[in-house]
Structure formats: structure tokens, C-alpha cells
Amino acid sequence: MFGYVRPEKPDLLIRDFTVYKAVYCGLCKSIGRRCGQIPRAAVTYDMTFLSLLLLALSPEGVIMNQESCVLNPFRKKPVAGPDPVLEFAADLSCLLAFYSAKDDAADERPVRGRIAALLFSRPAGKVKKRHPGLNTWIKEKLDRLNQLEKGDSADETAACFGAILKRIFLEGFALVQREDDGLTALLLGEAAEALGRWIYLLDAIDDLELDRRRGNPNHFLALPKDEALLSAEAKLLEEEATVDRNLALLTYEQWGGLVYNIVTIGLPATRQRILAGERLPAL
């Protein structure tokens, strides 16, 4: 995925930042356990958000251990998991990284894409066996997305990506809900759909100049740059409001402040930076 859904660090409490890092590390380590060491490069902020949102709703919570890491072998840090939610997010990270690499190989970055697709094909194969139904469905949707990208409706394409994210969030939520919680699933689904549309639109704006140069399809290329930015901003604001409205109604078992930071402060901050053409700061 893309790494747009991230917290706004200056507004984070230290304890929330510690939790965020623990979930990030937990996801990376889960990818290592489930798919092998190379796919650990596929850990993203978006999937970290998926994991921590689901864990925040989980009545059981998550185990935190002090563990060291290859990148920092001498200092132990809090790491979340092992946990079914993190394992699910790990599988999905790997699978989506594989499809994204294949997509890159097809048009944007042929060499890099092919190498990545080669490295991810074996671990992605394992994931496909574990989630056959979900994999087929995602593949169909991504093919449809590729067709729609060449068409002329940005909204329809964004909606397709929204549908993918909705299904992923709801499958993940099935792992944490204790009894059938229809209302939470409904609100979560709507938020995930809007978040998917938001990510897709923001990515289209972020890649605008690159796509112009390389001649890749991008719906916003039809408009002059100023108009494209204005039209995207209006849509992004609407999606942000939908995500915020739905997630704000949920009852969080823990980490509500962290979810609030990412959704209410992080999303608008990222949108402003991308629209202004700035780089996103490191966390």
C-alpha cells in the first residue's frame, strides 16, 4: 500500500507513540514469522493502522513483549503480538505488496517491479493458500481497478479500491469481535470504504507529475493542475469527514487517543502536505 495513513507525531503522547511503534514492530515480526524475512520490507503505516484499529476494538487486547530486532540487536523494545490480527495484517501486507509489485512491473517501474514480484511470489503463494477466497476476490477487484483506471471516472475507481479496503477491514474485524456486532461492523465498513477512496485519490494526486511525464493513466491529468488539486481537495475533505464521523462513534477498548490522532489530525495533515507537494516526514 502507500503509507499515507500515519499519525501526526508532534501531537502524539509518548505512551501512544510507544504503542504505535510496538504495533509496527509486531506487524514486521509477524510478516517475518508468516511469510519469511524478505517480505518484512513490505511493512507499511497503512497496515499498521489496520492492525492497531482492530486491536483497539478488541476486548482481549494484545500481548506486549520486550524483544530485540535485527536492525537494533542490542536494545530490547516493546513489540506487540503474536496475535491473530497481526498475522492477518501480515498476510495481507505480503499479498498486497506482491500485487503492487506486479502492477509496477506492468507499467510504472519495469525493472524494480519485476525484481520485487519475483521476491514476493513465493511468500505470496503461501498467503494465497491460507486465504484462497479472499485472494481470488482481491485479484478480481484489482483487475477491475486496472480497467477502471484507463476509463474516465476517478470516483468509480476510488470506490473500487474502497470496496477492497472494506472487505479487508471487515474480515479482520471478524477476528476480534466477541459476539456478532452489526453496528460496529457497519460503521467500520463505511469508514474503511471512505478511507480506501481517500488513499486512492491522494495517491493519484501524489503521482500526478510522475504520471504526466511517463504517460501513465491518471484521472486528474484531464484537468489543469490547479483545478485538479481543488477538485481532489474537495473529495478528500468529504472522505476524511466520513472516516472521522464513523470511527468517532465506535467504542474503543484501548488506544482511542492514538486512533484519534491518526484519523482526526494525521489524515488532514498528510492531505495538506501532499497537496502542497511536500515530502511526508519520517516518524
Next chain:
Amino acid sequence: MSSNPYEVLGVPHGASEETVRDAYRELVKKYHPDQFADARAKELAEAKMREINAAYDAITLGNQQQATRPGWGYGQAASQQPPYGSPYGAPNQSPYYRSRGGTDSCCQTLTCLCCADSCCECMGGDLCLCC
């Protein structure tokens, strides 16, 4: 759910009326039940709105009472929250809405006093002597 009205609105204790009003408007916009299509979501939003309204009423009503009161009596001081509150918040409050700071009413008062004093001096008098 938190019963502290300041926590419900996500503003610090003793926030200015303006900050409280802005936070209240923001929340009303977010939780307006008409935005939700599903009946259960609407109901949840309505409950949230009731909570927000109650918190806003509690704070504004409290501010009015405070304005008519001569000062902080010795008797009440022990049982009530200090006017500045703790900037760290309660340890296990419902944290979805957190404060993001606000303008200080004390600062505003001092600015007003300073302006009034300058004005008096220009007229040839002195605010301190006037009062």
C-alpha cells in the same frame, strides 16, 4: 463514558468560552444524527449528542455561576477542581477526544486591563487611581 464535561468536549479545564464553543460546534457537526443513514448509528449519534449538549450546558452554566460569585471560597476549594486543572488528564479517561490547547482567558483579561490603562493615561488619568 466520561462524566467530566471538559473531557467530553475535549477542552482543558478552565478553557475560555470561545474555545468551549468552538469545540462544541465541531462536535455537533461531527455527530449530527442526520448524517447517519442506519437507524442504530443514528441512535448512537443521538446519545452522543445528548452527552455533548449536557456537557456544554454544564460548562456554560458553571461559568455563569462563577462570574456572579465573588471569588473562590475556602469551603468549596477542597471539593472542586482547581480552575486550571491537570494538563495530563485523568489516567483512564475515554481518550478519543483530547484537548488540543486553547486561548487563555487570563491573558485576555490582562490585555484588556493594559489597553484600558493606556487609554486612561492618554486622557490624563490613571486606571489604578480610578478604580
